[in-house]
Amino acid sequence: VQLVDPSQLAQGIAPVPPARPLRVALAGNPNSGKSTLFNGLTGGRSRVGNYPGVTVETRLGRWRGLSVEAVLGGPAEVLDVPGCYSLTARSPEEVLAIDTIRGRTDVAPRPDVVLDVVDATNLERNLYLTVQLMELRVPVVVVPTMDELLERDGGRLDVVALDAALGVPVVRGGRGSRECHEELARAIERALANEPPGRPWRWSQAAAEALVAELAESVRLGGLADNGEADGLAHWLLAQVGDEADGGREAPDPEAPVVDAALRVRVQRTLDALTEHLGEVARGEHGAVGELIGRRYAWIAERVGPVVGPRRTGRRVSDRIDAVITHRVLGPAIFLGVMAVVFQLMFTWSEPLIGGVEVGIGALAALVRDGLPDGPLRDLLVQGVIAGVGNVLVFVPQIAILFALLALLNASGYLARAAYIMDRVMARVGLHGKAFVPLLTSFACAVPGIAATRTIESRRDRFVTILVAPLMTCSARLPVYALLIGVFFEASRPVAGPFTVGGLLLLGLYLAGLVGALGMAGLLRRTLFRGPRPPLILELPPYHRPRLAEVWRDVRENTWVFLRDAGTIILACTIVLWAVLSYPKAPAELEARYDAAFEELAAAAPAEDGDPEELARYETARRALVEARNREVVEHSAAGWVGSAVQPAFDPLGYDTRLVVSLMAAISAREVMVSALGVSYGVGEEVDEESVTLREALRGDDRMNAAVALSLLVWFVFAFQCVSTLAAVKRETKSWRWPAFLVVYQTSLAWVAAFVTYRAALWVGLG
Amino acid sequence: MTCSLNDLNANQPALVSGLSAPAAIRHRLMEMGFVPGAEVEVLSRGTPALIRLHGGRVTLSHELARVVRVQL
Numbered sequence A: 001v002q003l004v005d006p007s008q009l010a011q012g013i014a015p016v017p018p019a020r021p022l023r024v025a026l027a028g029n030p031n032s033g034k035s036t037l038f039n040g041l042t043g044g045r046s047r048v049g050n051y052p053g054v055t056v057e058t059r060l061g062r063w064r065g066l067s068v069e070a071v072l073g074g075p076a077e078v079l080d081v082p083g084c085y086s087l088t089a090r091s092p093e094e095v096l097a098i099d100t101i102r103g104r105t106d107v108a109p110r111p112d113v114v115l116d117v118v119d120a121t122n123l124e125r126n127l128y129l130t131v132q133l134m135e136l137r138v139p140v141v142v143v144p145t146m147d148e149l150l151e152r153d154g155g156r157l158d159v160v161a162l163d164a165a166l167g168v169p170v171v172r173g174g175r176g177s178r179e180c181h182e183e184l185a186r187a188i189e190r191a192l193a194n195e196p197p198g199r200p201w202r203w204s205q206a207a208a209e210a211l212v213a214e215l216a217e218s219v220r221l222g223g224l225a226d227n228g229e230a231d232g233l234a235h236w237l238l239a240q241v242g243d244e245a246d247g248g249r250e251a252p253d254p255e256a257p258v259v260d261a262a263l264r265v266r267v268q269r270t271l272d273a274l275t276e277h278l279g280e281v282a283r284g285e286h287g288a289v290g291e292l293i294g295r296r297y298a299w300i301a302e303r304v305g306p307v308v309g310p311r312r313t314g315r316r317v318s319d320r321i322d323a324v325i326t327h328r329v330l331g332p333a334i335f336l337g338v339m340a341v342v343f344q345l346m347f348t349w350s351e352p353l354i355g356g357v358e359v360g361i362g363a364l365a366a367l368v369r370d371g372l373p374d375g376p377l378r379d380l381l382v383q384g385v386i387a388g389v390g391n392v393l394v395f396v397p398q399i400a401i402l403f404a405l406l407a408l409l410n411a412s413g414y415l416a417r418a419a420y421i422m423d424r425v426m427a428r429v430g431l432h433g434k435a436f437v438p439l440l441t442s443f444a445c446a447v448p449g450i451a452a453t454r455t456i457e458s459r460r461d462r463f464v465t466i467l468v469a470p471l472m473t474c475s476a477r478l479p480v481y482a483l484l485i486g487v488f489f490e491a492s493r494p495v496a497g498p499f500t501v502g503g504l505l506l507l508g509l510y511l512a513g514l515v516g517a518l519g520m521a522g523l524l525r526r527t528l529f530r531g532p533r534p535p536l537i538l539e540l541p542p543y544h545r546p547r548l549a550e551v552w553r554d555v556r557e558n559t560w561v562f563l564r565d566a567g568t569i570i571l572a573c574t575i576v577l578w579a580v581l582s583y584p585k586a587p588a589e590l591e592a593r594y595d596a597a598f599e600e601l602a603a604a605a606p607a608e609d610g611d612p613e614e615l616a617r618y619e620t621a622r623r624a625l626v627e628a629r630n631r632e633v634v635e636h637s638a639a640g641w642v643g644s645a646v647q648p649a650f651d652p653l654g655y656d657t658r659l660v661v662s663l664m665a666a667i668s669a670r671e672v673m674v675s676a677l678g679v680s681y682g683v684g685e686e687v688d689e690e691s692v693t694l695r696e697a698l699r700g701d702d703r704m705n706a707a708v709a710l711s712l713l714v715w716f717v718f719a720f721q722c723v724s725t726l727a728a729v730k731r732e733t734k735s736w737r738w739p740a741f742l743v744v745y746q747t748s749l750a751w752v753a754a755f756v757t758y759r760a761a762l763w764v765g766l767g
Numbered sequence B: 001m002t003c004s005l006n007d008l009n010a011n012q013p014a015l016v017s018g019l020s021a022p023a024a025i026r027h028r029l030m031e032m033g034f035v036p037g038a039e040v041e042v043l044s045r046g047t048p049a050l051i052r053l054h055g056g057r058v059t060l061s062h063e064l065a066r067v068v069r070v071q072l
Helices: A006-011 A034-042 A065-073 A092-102 A120-135 A147-152 A159-166 A180-192 A206-221 A229-243 A261-277 A280-308 A317-325 A332-372 A375-394 A395-414 A414-427 A435-440 A445-454 A459-471 A475-488 A502-527 A548-582 A586-604 A610-636 A638-653 A657-665 A671-679 A692-699 A706-718 A723-733 A736-764 B023-031 B061-068
Strands: A022-028 A047-050 A057-062 A077-078 A113-119 A140-145 A494-496 A537-540 B002-004 B014-019 B039-044 B049-053 B056-060 B067-070
Touching: A022 A034, A022 A092, A022 A120, A034 A057, A034 A077, A034 A113, A034 A140, A057 A706, A065 A077, A065 A180, A092 A159, A092 A229, A092 A445, A092 B023, A113 A120, A113 A180, A120 A140, A120 A147, A120 A159, A120 A229, A120 A280, A120 B056, A140 A159, A140 A180, A140 A445, A147 A537, A159 A280, A180 A502, A206 A261, A206 A638, A229 A261, A229 A280, A229 B023, A261 A280, A261 B039, A280 B014, A280 B023, A317 A332, A317 A414, A317 B039, A317 B056, A317 B067, A332 A395, A332 A414, A375 A548, A395 A414, A395 A548, A414 A537, A414 B056, A435 A445, A435 A459, A445 A548, A459 A502, A459 A723, A459 A736, A475 A671, A475 A692, A502 A706, A502 A736, A548 A638, A548 A657, A548 A671, A586 A610, A610 A638, A610 A657, A610 A692, A638 A657, A638 A736, A657 A671, A657 A706, A671 A692, A706 A736, A723 A736, B002 B061, B014 B023, B023 B061, B049 B061, B056 B061, B061 B067
Parallel strands: A022 A077, A022 A113, A113 A140
Antiparallel strands: A047 A057, A057 A077, A537 B056, B002 B067, B014 B039, B014 B067, B039 B049, B049 B056
16 A cells, blocks of 8 residues: 555645545544554554654554445545644654644645544543644544543543534544444544534634734745635744744754744734734733633633533542552652562563573574585674674563563553652753653663653753663663673672672662763753753643553564664674674684694693593693684784774773774674674684673683773773664754764763773772 | 642642743643633642643642642
């Protein structure tokens, strides 16, 4: 199915030609159940529409179900509009919302009809967006959801009365179940047959109406809107410009203003005239825009008030839960408990799965090894491709589990409470609660974490969050931590109670990342992004039972994106690293020299049942010889030359050439470090963090010790080592300046921290 | 009697009478439903405060709650 026909682009809002599918946009407040309906309609199958020049992604899907085609006479596609409370654009997501509804994005033309999802438990506020949609004269179908929550608290929604009161079709969402598809399709049919709605309310003074009509006329003459849309666009412009003009708020993106300068001046003139005409109320504190917002709400109260009935002041089920969950003392304690459980589950549940993945990769490597003749191709496949991809696959269980748990917490309504509870902590570093969710997501991977910053309105807050998210301990650091802790520390030695050296070290590394991120946020907020902490209004949606199908979809989508992005980069880097470490080959003279040395050693080998001490001595000598040969082979390779040239910069941190080569490879992605160490230590096949050979090789290296390991661990906490993150930061900040800044600050921070750690470790005698 | 949202006791319903804030903040709060005549109730005081507004629950930081004038 061709979702977007390029020939339609130029036509704007021409009548629906039968050849293309009907375009249905899905709009609504955040937490209104919009994505539930989207998944219900599309069967959970969608593709991400990535608009050029726009940072935010929307989802497109085909409306599944035969009844729909029967009713509407053809296929329909569903377009997800980012959740927003109002069409006034304050964040990148809201800019995309208005652009999608008006069909201004480069890819998607104006939708034929908008399904406006409204939360039945909070109709008045949700219908504010409906009024704005009506003003823009798009055919609207209002879809109330969560009426079961309303009923849980003893309320009831009268759909027929609401339909009559609003004057646009209203049909129950029913959580997007199949039965309601046909009803929805019929409502769409009705909306399309009706005259498109228009602004349902009037200004209190005729003079004000005339002023706005003048603005609408110049908007129309300027070619910005057609006849029908001009009035709606004029009103949207009033609110948008009135909001930005104040100077109290920065535009979502200063480099791409939502309203251009000339139009802004024209709109401001109308705003000034309106304020003049509206008299005392508007001149006092309301302003013309305040009056505009007030008129919309007044219309809602007048029309919908009788339908909703007398306001219920009683406690809802959610309020009773919140009395505990958001309690000043209990709240943070519960939050810490929830986080502890999340991390514990992430580790314990993933273990058997990781084991399974490792066995599978090992089997595949063995199969290729046995099936192919000895040579560069086999080496490339086994040491490069399979080891590289395998190193990515082993994280998938952990990442998927973390995504699943976060999705569960989000769908149940808890994540909003977590942001509320964390707001007090985040305030200390100049951020607010909303920035907490992206940071939490970054425990899995910074790439989705950075994408999650799009909901943050203030540009300063968004950029600070983007720049510190890579310091959170992502799952890609885990294999490196596991390897180094396992080799150089007595990981399972008990310290106190259930805690072991390994566990405490790991906890310390996680905390170091968190403290680093918060500290850096505080620093950035006081220097480069200095400014007042913008006000935060956070909505706490009612608690409800998460739908497993949606959690599963979240996990599938996020995990796939991780696999696709990380997989390709890691595969490419492992292959390149393998090549630059293997070529040019060491001279034949070197090989011959070591071959002779090995033969000499073998000749002096004790019998296998001989003196154990003698055997051990022989084994040590053999390993030292292997170690010496590998070192020389690496020094002859292309990577070895570069590594030797760079190594002096890392000498104060205690890293030798092979570590430096591995670190350089791990700039592409942290998890590359393990296979990079494997390749540069020449331990060959089947390298992973459990690999005995790599562990032994590391232990056998006389230049490696606990002090170097600690220094390396600290380097991994802070250093920039992820090309995917770089791409994500570039995408979200639309500039190479901030990715460059990220690389510089993270590298400097890591170098200083690792240096201090190394010196301190040597001083206490860990060398 | 007019006071700010911060002065309200918990579980004491009141009506919004106005907002004393610069335009951007005022518009934002109004669009979220803090329009004159709207019924509000503080469910949990402190910062951020938890507030019932229409059928929803929103949290406002101390400095934001201060700008919302209410009438008992």
